[in-house]
Amino acid sequence: xxxxxxSPLIEASGLTRNYASKPGVVAGVSDVSLRVERGEFVVxxxxxxxxxxxxxxxxxxLLRAESGTLRxxxxxxxxxxxxxxxxxxxxxxGFVFQLFHLVPYLSVHRNVLSxxxxxxxxxxxxxxxxxxxxxxxxRRDANPATLSAGERQRxxxxxxxVKRPPLIxxxxxxxxxxxxxxxRVLEHLDHYRRSGGTVVLVTHGSDANRYAxxxxxxxxxxxxxxxxxxxxxxxxx
Amino acid sequence: MNFTLQNILREGWYSxxxxxxxxxxLTGAVTLLxxxxxxxxxxxxxxxxxxxxxxxxxxxLPKDTDPERFFLEGYSENTLPAxxxxxxxxxxxxxxxxxxxxxxxxxxxxxxxxxxxxxxxxDTVVGPGEKKQPMGFRIAPGTAQxxxxxxxxxxVKVGGTVEVAGRTLRVERVLVEAGTDEDVRLYTALSDAxxxxxxxxxxxxxxxxxxxxxxxDQDPLPKIREALSQLLPEARVIQMRALADARAKQRQASExxxxxxxPMTLLVAAVWILVLAILNVRQRRVEIGLWRALGTGSSRIAxxxxxxxxxxGGLGGALGWAVGTTVALRWGPVLFPVTAASxxxxxxxxVPALTWxxxxxxxxxxxxxxxxxxxxxxxxxxxxx
Numbered sequence: 272x273x274x275x276x277x278s279p280l281i282e283a284s285g286l287t288r289n290y291a292s293k294p295g296v297v298a299g300v301s302d303v304s305l306r307v308e309r310g311e312f313v314v315x316x317x318x319x320x321x322x323x324x325x326x327x328x329x330x331x332x333l334l335r336a337e338s339g340t341l342r343x344x345x346x347x348x349x350x351x352x353x354x355x356x357x358x359x360x361x362x363x364x365g366f367v368f369q370l371f372h373l374v375p376y377l378s379v380h381r382n383v384l385s386x387x388x389x390x391x392x393x394x395x396x397x398x399x400x401x402x403x404x405x406x407x408x409x410r411r412d413a414n415p416a417t418l419s420a421g422e423r424q425r426x427x428x429x430x431x432x433v434k435r436p437p438l439i440x441x442x443x444x445x446x447x448x449x450x451x452x453x454x455r456v457l458e459h460l461d462h463y464r465r466s467g468g469t470v471v472l473v474t475h476g477s478d479a480n481r482y483a484x485x486x487x488x489x490x491x492x493x494x495x496x497x498x499x500x501x502x503x504x505x506x507x508x
Numbered sequence: 509m510n511f512t513l514q515n516i517l518r519e520g521w522y523s524x525x526x527x528x529x530x531x532x533x534l535t536g537a538v539t540l541l542x543x544x545x546x547x548x549x550x551x552x553x554x555x556x557x558x559x560x561x562x563x564x565x566x567x568x569l570p571k572d573t574d575p576e577r578f579f580l581e582g583y584s585e586n587t588l589p590a591x592x593x594x595x596x597x598x599x600x601x602x603x604x605x606x607x608x609x610x611x612x613x614x615x616x617x618x619x620x621x622x623x624x625x626x627x628x629x630x631d632t633v634v635g636p637g638e639k640k641q642p643m644g645f646r647i648a649p650g651t652a653q654x655x656x657x658x659x660x661x662x663x664v665k666v667g668g669t670v671e672v673a674g675r676t677l678r679v680e681r682v683l684v685e686a687g688t689d690e691d692v693r694l695y696t697a698l699s700d701a702x703x704x705x706x707x708x709x710x711x712x713x714x715x716x717x718x719x720x721x722x723x724x725d726q727d728p729l730p731k732i733r734e735a736l737s738q739l740l741p742e743a744r745v746i747q748m749r750a751l752a753d754a755r756a757k758q759r760q761a762s763e764x765x766x767x768x769x770x771p772m773t774l775l776v777a778a779v780w781i782l783v784l785a786i787l788n789v790r791q792r793r794v795e796i797g798l799w800r801a802l803g804t805g806s807s808r809i810a811x812x813x814x815x816x817x818x819x820x821g822g823l824g825g826a827l828g829w830a831v832g833t834t835v836a837l838r839w840g841p842v843l844f845p846v847t848a849a850s851x852x853x854x855x856x857x858x859v860p861a862l863t864w865x866x867x868x869x870x871x872x873x874x875x876x877x878x879x880x881x882x883x884x885x886x887x888x889x890x891x892x893x
Contacts, residue, residue, distance in 0.1 A: 388802075
């Protein structure tokens, strides 16, 4: 158990995933390796089409690598079947998307509850605790359509956090937010990281740099600078 | 309440237009099927009644009847014992082939100086357990019904009398002009005709209706003759083909209408539901991707779509049965005035409506549900790159 807790949360080696498109095969990511320790806040930057979302979806087991190995929290994802990958996502990953992706017909409270794995019982107050922590108590029973962009992203964040996953994967989480709301969301992610969680965030901006313990840059599906796996450092800016 | 069921109900309310259109399709289909079922049964009854009123289409004659003489005179000059009709009725399987067995004695006679056709009619025998009214006329002994031309020639009216072979019969009815030999007929009870003609206990034929109900391309006559040769070897049968064909065609027409309406209704409803379910899946692509990202399994995602179809199917089945029954009861009597009274609600139809409609809706939504399950969440969830 201690060995597992001391081992890196993410170890990826030679990950490749291409896409078929009209002009031909387009590289998503190509021969990408990555090592993320527990408690890190990894910021992956890159231009549109650089492969950063593809990498995030690979880490979330929503995409399958064509080659390479990917071990997260002791589980080799490339060997899992579809059902096992769904189970991994349900247990171990919280997603935060740029476009929030809230379920439009569920209230704030029910959207947060939807983040719990099927069949997993939590204290009934757990969802409300996260709703309060993210400043959404007044909007608990509101429909997502009535929320501001910042509120929606905080609901998405609460949904990701309610099951206390070891890993949060955030795809441009501040891309649709004003600076104040963007800062608020990043603060929450950093707070989660400080309480023991791990965050991998992809962005083409620089808002998250001050929270990063590791910064990487993708260009055309490869690391711009070969990954050096810098040591954990709370004060990277 | 189950989380999936809650989500189905919430999504159903959120996508009100889509849900309402699916419900309309299902309700419409069940309405049509219920109405068609009730009205087809009504059409069948109406057809039977109308065709029955067209008259007998089988004439069972003594075997030694000369066909030439029969067609020239319009009746058989030979006779059978009057109890032949009861023997035929008692035969095994008689009422599979024949119905409305009516003993008849016919002869050409002179009444009041005018030649006419005397037709003595006995009581009609119907199949066991049948409540059908006897065909034609039931004529009480001592009374007569007179064809229109004969009545005019004799100068008789209802309540008057006619002299037949020295017997006085009271005119109970003067028939409306038929445009057939009925206009020169004098109908009496069989017993009166037997006395008048000096043929006690005899009949010249048994009139009947063919009830084999074969299709248009099938000729029932060989089967009828085969049945009669076993039941009544001393008789022969003549089929009045035009009447028999009219009866068969009328029945088949109503069967063809249902044979067309039922599958067409199902097809239209299935396509409608399929299109709506596909639109629903397309509309919910991001939501499906999100459920995937949250680790929801394929069976739960499929259940969201199939469950919605099943719920709407149950609701549509119940509504469709109610509306279809109302439609049939409201407009059925206009379409089928002769048998209007027999059009009634059929509560047994609610059972197939409530079981088959959800299954039908689920089957129509199966393909879209599989589309939802097999959708790649990465395509809908990625921001870019």
